[in-house]
Amino acid sequence: MNYLSAENLSKSYGDRVLFRNLTFGLNRGDKVAIVGANGSGKTTLLSILAGTTQPDEGIVSHRKDITIGYLDQQPDLNEALTVMEVVLAGESAQLDAVRAYEKALLHDDPVALERAMTDMEKLEAWDYEAQIRQILGELGIQDVEQPVATLSGGQRKRVALARVLIQNPDLLILDEPTNHLDLEAIEYLETFLNTNNGTLLMVSHDRYFLDRVCNQIAELDGGQLYTYKGNYAYFLEKKDEREAAAASELDKNRNTLRRELEWMRRQPKARGTKAQYRIDAFNELQEKTAGRRTDGELDLNLRTSRLGSKILEVENLSKRFAEKVLLDHFTYTFKRFDRVGLIGKNGMGKTTLLNMLTGQLRPDSGKITTGGTVKFGYYTQSELNLPENQRVIDVVQDVAEVMKLATGETVTASQLLHHFLFNRQKQYDYVSKLSGGEKRRLQLLLVLVQNPNFLILDEPTNDLDITTLNVLEEFLLNFPGCVLIVTHDRYFMDRLVEHVFVLEGEGKVRDYPGNYTDYREWRDSQPKRSERIDEPVKNQKSEPVVTKAPAAAPTETKKRLSFKEQREYETLEKEIESLEQRKADILGQLNAGGHHEQLTAWAREIEEIEQLIAQKSDRWLELAEYV
Structure with a gap:
């Protein structure tokens, strides 16, 4: 059953052609990922297929009786609402039933209320809010009453993802869904999508995620879309075969072009019509060979500064924000060639630790001693601070016009940019014209050209295409210094790190020898806490089981709390507790x-x-009668 069809799509921005005459189809049950280099037009193509952007030419059609959920790379959320209100504002049959129920309660309409309650039962919508809280919690959003205006960009992306998932659409369209998720949230999303019977279309650079979720890969390359039936591993195999065949065809075309070029040069200027077909064939062949693009090789074997015996010593490092303890007496001595991964849920303090190690943030207590030869290269996930009105090559030349390689050779800024897949034309573009991934690639280059010997990379894989990731991995494998990495890309971490720091909460840091997969397998092999608690105690007398008689059925239907009342009831508990704590604090001050x-x-x-506590307690007791 066909869900989506696209015919002869074309899209350009000024003189830049993203794709032309592109055709694509999606059937029920397909789980397709679109991959390709940064700037190739993946996000634009996805938004055209989702119907939020219009193509210059071509037609996109969706099956009329299906629902579609779309996660944009930068979702637009109503800042006047809370997290829960944003998610409930989505579109689905269950949400429609919830809203109808709320409306019937508000207008005290018994007929509409009975109908709404029937729909709620039929669609199992009574548990909908619990499902929303679970999905938000798995994605790292715990406070559902938090205003959207106070959320970071990453938190907004996760709220938007939760809103799309809870709608359970027939066709799910996701643009970089794993960005801004921690490792556990990515694995949750993997499981969710694998157990969901819907149809999926997404853009992602997460290779484990692609391999485990998708059954088709579509590569956008040179304005053409190449589709492969199979997961990511199968795609790599078939892509190599296609590129080998294309390279052979290109060599053949170039040889033919040389012969034809000699023939063209021998022709007199006034050519007769007899050879026009050959002239047309020459022009077509010239377009084919000129239009082929070969990626520059990302040879990042740059010279690094010498690293002495004393590198970085961390002793009893502690840090907390208000009541939240991020680090509690953390101690570690970095050794030469250390390759460490830093993992933990969002908000556990990974970036905080990196900022303390690099001197950008002071610890509450403890000591950090940095060796005299250490030169940090810190790639951050913060907002890019690149001069938008400057050309790409000028940005690099402001740092260094010539760089030395480990072999002693030198390369110019232009040559290095070519290795970073910026062709000559792209080098003279203004930074403002670059895609998000191209800007990240430029930011990474600016860190590396400063010859650091201790690399600290905070989410370096965000927005980088797979080609760039592969060559970056090769560089880091040969990097003659220390590397400390925070990343949600499990494949990237598995290839590069030799042990991991695991931020477990309450300031605890576990140093586990091995990569992320090694740690995960070890953790999963440990007995669950509930298993240990529930083990039967030996030599304990078992009490007889008493079966209670079923309670008599109530003569009247018990009133149910509306969703707003349920949220109010849960919020009141927290507010009363907070007020009691504030009261105790003030009493302590009075006594002092x-x-x-x-x-x-x-x-x-x-x-x-005390007046507020009395008011809120009365309201809580009133609502508690119906819980």
Whole structure:
């Protein structure tokens, strides 16, 4: 059953042609990933297929009776709403039933209420809010009442992803869904998509994710789309075969072109019509050979500064924000050629630790001693700070016009940019014209050309295409210094690190020997906490099981709380607890004494808090009758 069809799509931006006469189809049950180099037009193609961007030419059609969910790379959320309100504002049959139920309650319409309750039962929508909370929690969003306006860019992406997943559409279109997710959230999303029977179309550079989720790979290369039936490993095999055949064809065409070029040069300027077919064939052949693009080789074997015996010593490092402990007496001495991965859930303090090691943030206590020869190269995930009105080559030349390789040879900024897949034309583009991935590639180049000997990479794989990731891995494998990496790309980490720091919460850091997969297998082999707790205690008398008689059926239907009332009930518990804590803090201050004005203000505040606690407790008791 065909879900989506695209015929003869073309799209250009100014003189830049992304693709021309592109045709694509998607059937029910397909799970397709679009891959390709940064700037090749993947995000643009995805938004055209989702219907949010119009092509210059061509037609996109969707099956009329299906629902479509689309996750944009930069989702637009209503900042006036809370997280829960944004998710509930989505489109699905269950959400329609929830909204109808809320409306019937609001207008006290018994007929509409009965119909809405029937729909809620039929669609199993009573548990919908619990499902939303579970999905948001798995994606790292715990506070569902938090205003969207206070969320970071990564948190907004996760809220938008949760909203799309809870809708359970027939066709799910996702643009870089694993960006801004921690490793556990990515594995949750993997499981979710693998157990979902829907149809999937996505853009992703996460190779493990592609291999485990997709059954088709579509590569956008040179404005053409090449489709492969199979997972990512199968795609790599068949892509090599295609490129080998294309290279052979290109060599053949170039040999023919040389012969034809000699014939063209021998012809008089006034050519007769008799040889026009041969002239046309020459022009077509010239277009074919000129139009082929070969990727520059990303040879990153740059010279690094000498690294001494003393590198980086961390002793009893501690850091907390308010009540949250991120590090508690962390100690480690970095050795030469250390390759360490840093893992943990979002918010555990990974970036905070990196900022302390590089001197950008002070610890609460502890000592960091840096060796005299250490030169950090810090690639951050923060907002890019590149001069938008400057040309790409000028940005690099401002750092260094000539760079030395480990062999002693020198390369110019232009040559190095070519190795980073910036062709000559792209080098003279303004930074403002680059795609997100191209800007990240330029940012990475600017870090490496400064000849660091201790690389700290915070999410270097975000927005980088697979070609760039492969060559970056090769460089890091041969890098003669220390490497500390935070990344959600499990394949990238598995290839590069030899042990991992695991931030387990409450300031604890586990140093595990091995890569991420080694650690994950070890962790999964450990007995679950619930298993240990629930083990039967030996020599304990078993009590007889008493079966209670079923309670009599109520004569009246018990009132159900609306979703808003349920949220209010849960929020009241937290608010009352917070007020009680504030009251206790102020009482402690009163007992310690102070100025007369302070004592008066504290006494007045306690009185106000007690009034609030009484009001909220009354409302909580009122709602508790219906829970």
